[in-house]
Amino acid sequence: MSETSIKIESVDVLLLDLPTIRPHQLSVATMRRQKLVLVRIRASDGIVGWGEATTIGGLAYGEESPESIRTNIDTYMTPVLVGTDATSPNARMFALRSHLQGNRFALCAIETALYDGQARRLGVPLSDLFGGRVRDSLPVAWTLASGDTARDIAEAEHMLDIRRHRVFKLKIGARDVRADVAHVAAIKRALGDRASVRVDVNQAWSETDAMLGMGMLQDAGVDLVEQPIAAHDIEGMRRLRTMNRIPLMADEALHGPLDAFRIAESRAADVYAIKITQSGGLRGAQQVAAIAESANIGLYGGTMLEGAVGTIASAQLFATFPELAWGTELFGPLLLTEEILRTPLQYRDFELQLPAGPGLGIELDEDRLAFLQRQQH
Known part of the structure; x- marks a missing residue:
């Protein structure tokens, strides 16, 4: 499979609402839980890249919330990405920013997932x-x-x-x-x-x-x-x-x-x-x-x-x-x-x-992710 034929197949957003070890008090909110926003991008060569767009205190800290991030990625960003070349994160981000205003957190998660996937594809740490x-x-x-x-x-x-x-x-x-x-x-x-x-x-x-x-x-x-x-x-x-x-x-x-x-x-x-x-x-x-x-x-x-x-x-x-x-x-x-x-x-x-492996250098436990998502429903 040539690089140019490697396409983005899917973009998934996972929300995980996890307890914290103790209350975390800020001037704008007191956190007892943190809602992680994870983005998973799968490509046609089997490579999976991960990104994250977690915020603090819902809308207490900034203008993006976990729920708005998921909606905006699903509705506006995924259609721009699916079916396009997975090997050029810069081109993908240029296309997204040409279609969108704002959404810094959501765009960060997508960019991270794209770079994670490409670094894994090349067999190098993302830092490279x-x-x-x-x-x-x-x-x-x-x-x-x-x-x-x-x-x-x-x-x-x-x-x-x-x-x-x-x-x-x-x-x-x-x-x-x-x-x-x-x-x-x-x-x-x-x-x-x-x-x-x-x-x-x-x-x-x-x-x-x-x-x-x-x-x-x-x-x-x-x-x-x-x-x-x-x-x-x-x-x-x-x-x-x-x-x-x-x-x-x-x-x-x-x-x-x-x-x-x-x-x-x-x-x-x-x-x-x-x-x-x-x-x-x-x-x-x-x-x-x-x-x-x-x-x-x-x-x-x-x-x-x-x-x-x-x-x-x-x-x-x-x-x-x-x-x-x-x-x-x-x-x-x-x-x-x-x-x-x-x-x-x-x-x-x-x-x-820092881990030495390719991409982010980490491996997510997808069984654990599925279990934690089921617990929320």
Whole structure:
């Protein structure tokens, strides 16, 4: 069978509603379950590629929901893909973007599945299609999001003891600024120099709250503040960055290369939280990283609390970045109570180990997927 005769035969979307190991509290929602959105693309040569488009908190975080992603893929994207050449992910994505507006998460899942399939076809890791990896493991932060100070300290101590994480990010913004800072400062005092402590405000503060909070967090020894104010307020982010010494990280403000350019041009962030879904796919995230590198902006590998597919897809790309000064947050699978891989991802010595196999380097347990889907009905 010649390459040009290899056609896409089917595109399937699977929704898996899985419990988390504990409540995960953000300023916009409290998560007790995570709904994974998996995309499976089968080609006529028997190759199957996987992608993921998982979101946070339904529509609480962004404009795409698991249900809308499935509907839009089934209704508008699958007809454009089925019967076309499976060996050219770029051509397929160009065709989709010529027909569609928005839908970054859905497009990311499809692009990942196409690249996974093509890398498997070629017998190489997906990272090879993006220039090749410069590291075989990635440091991984853990989010402390129970909201209870003593519980968060105990959880962090446990993670240090088992050598799984030594960077901790706290989700704050749901309480008064001073109460939040007191919570963070207590955790930093308990952990001392054994760990890096950072915060994510998820846009919950006003600019005046952020000015107060960032100064207090710096005094408490916190290393980084993520998206303290509204994502659209680039000028406000610039003012905060100018008037504070603690690094400011852009997250929700980054919806791909255009936003990356605008924020860099405004000098409104010290660090970018790169997410493949927020960037509209792997290539978009690679472009965001290139803009950051050109503007001397640090990189942090972000997460949408994806399961194993989205996590390892992100890792395959992040492993190609020459500089990744702020590490990653690719802990999503560790937050879930159910395993969907035949061989789970390996976290040890504070890092996620990248698999060496072709494509994403993982094998999904399709019997387990079918069982978990049946449980939902």
